[in-house]
Amino acid sequence: MDWLDAMNRAVDYLEANITEKLDIEKVAKIALSSTFHFQRMYHMMTGVTVAEYMRRRRLTLAAQDILSGKKIIDVAYRYGYETPEAFTKAFGKMHGISPSAAREPGANLKAYPKLSFHISIKGDKDMDYxxxxxxxxxxxxxxxxxxxxxxxxxxxxxxxxxxxxxxxxxxxxxxxxxxxxxxxxxxxxxxxxxxxxxxxxxxxxxxxxxxxxxxxxxxxxxxxxxxxxxxxxxxxxxxxxxxxxxxxxxxxxxxxxxxxxxxxxxxxxxxxxxxxxxxxxxx
Known part of the structure; x- marks a missing residue:
């Protein structure tokens, strides 16, 4: 289970540093892997790249910050966007609305949850090797x-x-x-x-x-x-x-x-x- 624990520690590190620039080498080291194998393994297991996971999580948390009353420009910079325009474009791509529209009553937003890794014991399909x-x-x-x-x-x-x-x-x-x-x-x-x-x-x-x-x-x-x-x-x-x-x-x-x-x-x-x-x- 060391491998599984290492993958979950890597995700915990990503979450703890969600506003920082992604250091994929450090994340892979936490996962007890090379950068190549970690990124390949992560994508195969989750269906998204590490970078895409970080993007979705940042925009999920950004929506919560906006709803809490934080300024849109401050939220944009907090999550690594160089301009409010770039943030607005990315926000709209994920949520379907602009950051300012997210504050309207009844606005529909999307949430991408934190991932965790576990073994699913099914017993219905052997894996021959x-x-x-x-x-x-x-x-x-x-x-x-x-x-x-x-x-x-x-x-x-x-x-x-x-x-x-x-x-x-x-x-x-x-x-x-x-x-x-x-x-x-x-x-x-x-x-x-x-x-x-x-x-x-x-x-x-x-x-x-x-x-x-x-x-x-x-x-x-x-x-x-x-x-x-x-x-x-x-x-x-x-x-x-x-x-x-x-x-x-x-x-x-x-x-x-x-x-x-x-x-x-x-x-x-x-x-x-x-x-x-x-x-x-x-x-």
Whole structure:
């Protein structure tokens, strides 16, 4: 339960510093995680990014401050808006009315509650996995630097796959696929960025311009199978890994190794399509 407690401590920290500039590195450290894994895990479990959670909570509390009689300009600055105009725009986007209209009797406002994490014990769906030790190997393919700011990674990674389809690199990489098939590799995690590779196991041919080869270290991996159309089926598996499997088993991420998505041949939009998600582990 240490992991679950750490996530709740991270939320408590966010709430205690709701009017301060978001320090995602510090929040991730409280959650016993890297910034990449914390942001990915948070989004998978809650459906919103950390930044979006903070925005909604600030605007929820801002509405309460306005109703209590505080000046709108003071409330705007308190919650990090540089101008009253920017605050009014954000307030209207969430609540559907202007800050001044919020003071009118009977005004409808929205409230986004503080989140908390807990394990939901259902017992109606097993989560199968395998633990595998794999020696180091090389992945070759196309690479792109992905940003995690405001959850952009959830947009940029699919766009990267689409770009590989359009420029022909997907077809070339796929023709070289080995036993594992096509791979999506997340690695080199920084504060707000990471490298993502669309590739395959080592290609012995001379690489065309624009392709890279990268070393994947030996690691212990947990392998989870996803059955169903992409990306929904895989997203559901990843969400369950973080919200159910990690808290239940006591394993932690090995942050020195990448996360792998393994895509065998087949119709990726079929309800029967099978792929795998590999998570590097430490006990």
């Amino acid at each position: 395998k633990i595998v030790n794999k020696e180091s190997f090389t992945v070759t393919g196309k690479q792109r630097r992905i940003t995690m700011v405001d959850g952009e990674n959830f947009i940029q990674v699919p766009e990267f796959w689409d770009d590989c389809l359009k420029d022909g690199s997907y077809e070339w990489i796929g023709s070289k696929a080995g036993k594992l098939g096509l791979l999506g590799v997340s690695k080199d995690f920084g504060k707000d960025e990471f490298n993502y590779i669309v590739g395959v196991e080592e290609i012995k041919d001379t690489l065309p311009k624009g392709y890279v080869s990268t070393h994947i270290p030996a690691a212990t991996w947990a392998l989870f199978e996803s059955v169903g159309a992409l990306p929904e089926a895989l997203t559901d598996v990843i969400r369950r890994i973080y919200s159910e499997w990690f808290p239940a088993t006591g394993y932690q991420h090995d942050l020195g190794a990448p996360v792998l998505e393994v895509y065998p041949e087949g119709d990726k939009f079929s309800p029967d399509y099978r792929c795998e998600y590999w998570v590097p582990l430490k006990k």
